[in-house]
Amino acid sequence: MNTGISIAISFYNTADYLDFSIKSVLNQTFTDWELILVDDGSTDSSLSIARYYEMNDSRIKVFSDGQNKGVPVRLNEISRIAKYPIIARMDADDIMCPTRIEQQFLFLLNNPDIDLVASRCITIDSRNKVYGIKGKEGIIGKDEMIYTNPIMNPSIMGRTSWFMQNPYNEKMVRAEDYELFVRTLFSTTPPTIYVLPDLLMFYRDLGLPYLNKYLKTSVGMREIYHDLKCNRHLPLFLIYVLYIRSYLKDFMYIIIFKLKWDDFFFTKKHVTLSNSEKIEYQALLNKSVL
Numbered sequence: 001m002n003t004g005i006s007i008a009i010s011f012y013n014t015a016d017y018l019d020f021s022i023k024s025v026l027n028q029t030f031t032d033w034e035l036i037l038v039d040d041g042s043t044d045s046s047l048s049i050a051r052y053y054e055m056n057d058s059r060i061k062v063f064s065d066g067q068n069k070g071v072p073v074r075l076n077e078i079s080r081i082a083k084y085p086i087i088a089r090m091d092a093d094d095i096m097c098p099t100r101i102e103q104q105f106l107f108l109l110n111n112p113d114i115d116l117v118a119s120r121c122i123t124i125d126s127r128n129k130v131y132g133i134k135g136k137e138g139i140i141g142k143d144e145m146i147y148t149n150p151i152m153n154p155s156i157m158g159r160t161s162w163f164m165q166n167p168y169n170e171k172m173v174r175a176e177d178y179e180l181f182v183r184t185l186f187s188t189t190p191p192t193i194y195v196l197p198d199l200l201m202f203y204r205d206l207g208l209p210y211l212n213k214y215l216k217t218s219v220g221m222r223e224i225y226h227d228l229k230c231n232r233h234l235p236l237f238l239i240y241v242l243y244i245r246s247y248l249k250d251f252m253y254i255i256i257f258k259l260k261w262d263d264f265f266f267t268k269k270h271v272t273l274s275n276s277e278k279i280e281y282q283a284l285l286n287k288s289v290l
Contacts, residue, residue, distance in 0.1 A: 003032065003084075003085075003109075004032040004033055004034065004083075004084040004086075005030065005032065005033040005034075005084055005086050005087075005088055005101055005105055005157075006033070006034050006036060006078075006081075006082035006083060006084040006086065006087045006088070006160065007025055007033050007034065007035045007036065007087075007088045007090060007101070008036045008038070008075070008078040008082065008087055008088065008089055008090065009021060009022075009035070009036070009037050009038070009090050009091070009092050010038045010040055010071055010074035010075060010078065010092070011037065011038070011039060011040065011042065011046050011050070011092035012039070012040040012041065012042050012046070012068065012092075013042050013043060013044045013046055014042075014044075014046050014092035014093050015042075015044040015045045015046045015049060016093075016126075017092060017093035017094075017204065018046050018049050018050065018092050018093075019049055019289075020095050020128065020289045021090060021091075021092055021093065021094060021095060021096075022035070022037075022049070022050070022053050022060075023288070023289045023290065024095045024096040024097075024098075024202075024288045024289055025090075025096060026053075026057070027096075027098050027287070027288055027289070027290065028096065028098060028099075028100065028101045028102065029098055029099050029101075029102045030099075030101040030102035030105060033059060033084075033088075033101065034059050034060075034061060034082075034083060034084065035053075035057075035059060035060045035061070036061055036063065036078055036081055036082065037050040037053075037054070037060065037061065037062045037063070038062075038063045038064075038074045038077060038078060038081075039062065039063065039064035040067075040068055040069060040070070040071070040074050041065075041066055041067050041068030041069070046092070047062070047064055050062045050064075061081075063077070063081065070170070070173065071168075071174075071176055072168035072169060072170045072171075072172050072176040073168075073170050075089075075163075075168045075176065076167045076168050076170065079160060079163040079164050079167070080164070082160050084160065085159060085160050085161070086105065086108060086157060086158070086159055086160060087157065087158060087159075087160050087163055088100075088101055088104065088105075088156075088157040089153065089154055089155070089156040089157065090154050090201075091153070091154040091204075093204045094154045094201055094202060094203055094204055095124070095128075095201070095202035095204075095285060095288055095289060096200070096201060096202075096288060097122075097199065097200045097201065097202070097284060097288060098284075098287065098288055099200065100119070100155075100200035100201060101157075103119075103196065103198060103200060104117050104119065104157040104196065104200065105157070107194075107196065108157065108158075108159070111194070113192055114192050114193075114194050115158055115159060115162050115191035115192050115193065116156055116157070116158040116162070116191055116192075116193045116194070117156075117157050117158070117193075117194050117195075117196060118135070118151050118152055118153075118155040118156050118157070118193070118194070118195045118196070119135065119152070119155045119195060119196040119197075119198050119199065119200035119201060120133060120134065120135030120136070120137060120152070120155075120195065120196070120197060120198065120199050120200075121133070121134050121135050121152045121154075121155060121199065121200070121201040121202065121203035122199050122201070122202050122203065122281050122285070123202075123203050123204075123205040123270050124202045124203065124204050124205070124285065125204070125205075126204065128202075128285060128289070129282070130202075130273065130278050130281045130282045130285060131205070131270055131273070132270025132271050132272055132273055133199060133270060133271040133273065134152060134203060134205070134270055134271070135150065135151075135152050135155075135195060136148070136150040136195060137195045137196060137197040138194070138195060139192065139193070139194055140181075140193040140194070140195060141185070142182075142185045142186065142190075145178075145181055145182055145185055146182065146228075146234070146242070149178055150195065151177070151181065151193065151195060152201060152203055153177040153178075154201055154203060155200060155201045155203075156177070158191075162191065166180060166183075166184050166191075168180055169183070172220050172223070173216055173219070173220055174213065174216045174217040174219075174220045175217045175220030175221050175223075175224065176220075178220070178221065178224065179220065179223075179224050181193065182224055182228070183227070186228070186231070186233045199281070202285050202288070205270075211253060211254070211257045214250075214253055215250060215253070215254075218246055218249065218250050221246055222243060222246055225239055225242045225243055225246070
């Protein structure tokens with residue numbers, strides 16, 4: 001039985017963080033993996049960093065065609081490239097806890113009815129400083145996905161065959177994961193998605209140029225609401241509630257960033273950690289990127 005894992009990172013101009021991400025893969029307790037690094041036309045030193053690690057570990061493979069095609073295209077390419085039956089997603093600016101791959105892999109092996117497994121995450125800033133916790137545990141259904149979007153996308157692990165049968169929408173500029181989950185949950189064969197209670201990822205959520213990313217994601221979310229309306233998956237009044245909420249959130253985020261309240265705002269979005277917990281998780285992060 002082929003029991004390895006294909007770990008997948010698509011990157012674009014993430015030279016400040018890619019080194020940390022790759023080191024956290026190298027420090028996994030589970031070692032039977034391949035790391036697929038797909039460059040999306042980076043213009044900084046990201047590709048050189050990826051090539052360095054490829055030269056020093058035969059499990060690491062770098063793919064680069066010099067073009068900027070977008071994340072959904074690259075994720076679909078990864079599904080075709082992967083040699084193992086399970087794929088673990090990861091973003092180029094995030095960090096894995098050392099047991100992430102092992103815990104999620106064993107969960108999928110022991111629960112063949114689960115299609116996708118995610119985890120809760122520890123949030124960090126641009127300097128790798130620990131802040132709080134995000135994510136909700138348990139089975140994720142349609143309502144939760146639409147109204148709260150509880151899945152931390154970089155923590156997703158699933159069967160390669162599922163990703164092949166359910167490709168990402170390559171027209172999505174952002175929110176490609178959310179679109180995939182919503183679309184498949186409303187299909188005739190919805191996936192079973194489970195979020196582990198464990199904190200298995202360090203998710204970079206502060207200190208980044210977040211506003212532009214958020215507003216682009218918001219546009220993508222409204223495209224998804226439009227599809228839900230066209231396919232009559234939800235009552236019309238609920239669709240309009242989602243639209244109105246989306247525009248109100250855009251306005252709120254713009255005001256927050258204009259007033260430079262973003263650090264305070266994002267801190268309030270997370271589950272607060274005690275000082276002892278912060279010290280514990282900071283030590284774990286440092287160990288993950290040695």
